[in-house]
Amino acid sequence: xxxxxxxxxxLQQRAREWGADIVRIADxxxxxxxxTEPADLLDGxxxxxxxxxxxxxxxxDQITDxxxxxxxxxxxxxxxxxxxxxxxxxxxxQSHGAKAMPIPASQILDYERFVSYxxxxxxxxxxxLGWQGKxxxxxxPQFGPRVRLVTVLTNMDLPADEPVxxxxxxxxxxxxxxxxxxxxxxxxxxxxxxxxxAIDFDACLQQLETFGQLEHINPYICGVCIxxxxxxxxxARKAKAA
Ligand code: B12
Numbered sequence: 001x002x003x004x005x006x007x008x009x010x011l012q013q014r015a016r017e018w019g020a021d022i023v024r025i026a027d028x029x030x031x032x033x034x035x036t037e038p039a040d041l042l043d044g045x046x047x048x049x050x051x052x053x054x055x056x057x058x059x060x061d062q063i064t065d066x067x068x069x070x071x072x073x074x075x076x077x078x079x080x081x082x083x084x085x086x087x088x089x090x091x092x093x094q095s096h097g098a099k100a101m102p103i104p105a106s107q108i109l110d111y112e113r114f115v116s117y118x119x120x121x122x123x124x125x126x127x128x129l130g131w132q133g134k135x136x137x138x139x140x141p142q143f144g145p146r147v148r149l150v151t152v153l154t155n156m157d158l159p160a161d162e163p164v165x166x167x168x169x170x171x172x173x174x175x176x177x178x179x180x181x182x183x184x185x186x187x188x189x190x191x192x193x194x195x196x197x198a199i200d201f202d203a204c205l206q207q208l209e210t211f212g213q214l215e216h217i218n219p220y221i222c223g224v225c226i227x228x229x230x231x232x233x234x235x236a237r238k239a240k241a242a
Contacts, residue, residue, distance in 0.1 A: 134183055
């Protein structure tokens, strides 16, 4: 384990140099029962590197009741950066003799059910990158939900991090701001059993489809529940005061 601790430290340092803002390790046995594509995706991968890139506060602070062209462009660039970091992290692990599988940041595999290979949020929850907020998003203590996520599966037995406590409390910011009124204001200790438990999924999707018809806006983006969360704004306020 000593050996892999050293590799974990170097991996975290390198991933930060490549652009990741938070890097943690998830024990994938915590994900038992989760839906993946294919069903045996996690077989032979006892660990996952879960990483976040902080979205630009200057862009997120401008979002009030819907996506902006700036956010739309930023969303694409950050996805590209995350995919790049994941490929580099996979290369790093392979150079140490491990097997690695980078999972794309934002590839939808099934447009009927809206699912991907694996939920980055679920991996991030398992690795203690943050907690699952009332918006269904991953909320980090450092940047709130103002992060995009990526995952690299690996068979290297890296020392794993522990999940963190949910800190949404009685806050209703995302529930109040959601343009579709889709957030049910229900808390969870670790994760919701289904998406429906937290949000009216059809209402959220319909709103995203409406936004997708606007000029300069990519399909399926919104950003309001991300922008209003006090955990994300806290960081922005601190920077303003400095
Ligand atoms: C398909 C997709 C969508 C679909 C469906 C969203 C959804 N909630 O599933 C649509 C188009 C609606 C969508 C919308 C949005 N998306 Co989207 N989307 C994805 C994508 C590509 C796949 C998600 C997926 O497979 N979902 C399947 C469901 C079942 O999983 P889930 O909701 O993630 O989590 C469930 C389970 O995982 C469970 N769970 C958690 N832990 C565990 C553990 C165990 C053991 C079990 C059994 C279950 C479990 O809890 C949830 C309830 O069932 C991911 C990228 C990725 N690969 O993760 C991005 C992703 C989830 N989207 C993201 C974002 C930001 C958005 C939007 C805000 C739009 C935007 N960019 O402005 C909205 C938010 C809507 C909302 N409030 O949920 C980010 C979230 C970042 C964050 N901070 O959390 C992601 C992770 C992309 C990224 N690379 O960062 N998205």
